[in-house]
Amino acid sequence: MSDAHNEQQSAIKTPKQLLAAVAGFFLLTVIGIILLVQFVTAQKLTGAGTDSQSPEAIAERLSPVANAGFTFKDASGPKVLQSGEAVYTATCVACHGAGMAGAPKFGDAGSWSARLAQGYDTVLKHAIEGLRAMPAKGGNPDLDDVEVARAVVYIANASGGKFKEPEVPAPAAAADGAAAPAQEATK
Structure with a gap:
């Protein structure tokens, strides 16, 4: 080998x-x-020879994160109701702007005519409770029923409807405050 x-x-x-x-x-x-x-x-x-220990740098490091442009919402304060157009722009336009999932398009009188014929109360009920692919309140549970009603009126009137803008109910605190003096007077 x-x-x-x-x-x-x-x-x-x-x-x-x-x-x-x-x-x-x-x-x-x-x-x-x-x-x-x-x-x-x-x-x-950082350390000696830098400005990391200056009062401004320390204050910046210790400042709350919320100071960086966040906006707080006072949950206990009175709710400011949005207009119908604002609700449509923020919530409804996602489906009704393009006709997604069978939603009638904004401004299309033909697709809205059958729905508007059912009446304001039925259309509002469907908007608040949801119907088929549409979730309740358009998927935004933070909306008040009055805001949803305003959005319904805005969308329906842009599509050939003649609905009246809903009345805003008086705040409950004011109603309770007005009822208290009346009760004391009857005692």
């Missing part, structure tokens, strides 16, 4: 090539270390 199978082939065949390969390896290692040190020290360090 021949020893031809046991011969190993290598890219390094001479001592000069071995010396060049070892030198190249060390050179690449040194360059890698230098680049790593540059990367780590390139960022501005």
Whole structure:
């Protein structure tokens, strides 16, 4: 048998090539270390010589996240009712603007005529409770029934309807406050 199978082939065949390969390896290692040190020290360090301990920088770090442009809504305050157009723009336009999932398109008198023939109360009931693919209140449970009614009137009137803008009920607190003096007078 021949020893031809046991011969190993290598890219390094001479001592000069071995010396060049070892030198190249060390050179690449040194360059890698230098680049790593540059990367780590390139960022501005905080501490002595920086303004990280100035009163302004400390106040900025300690300021509430809410000061970064968030708007708070007072849940206990009186609700400001939106107009029909605002409700349509914020909630209803997603489906009624393009006629998604069988929704009648805004301003299309032909697709709204059968619905408007059922009357205001039926259309409003369907808007508040939902019907087929339409969720209750258009998917926005935060809407008040008056806001939904305003949106129904806005959409229906733009599509050939002649519905009247709904009356806004008096606030419950004012009604309770007016009823209290009347009860005291009867005592």
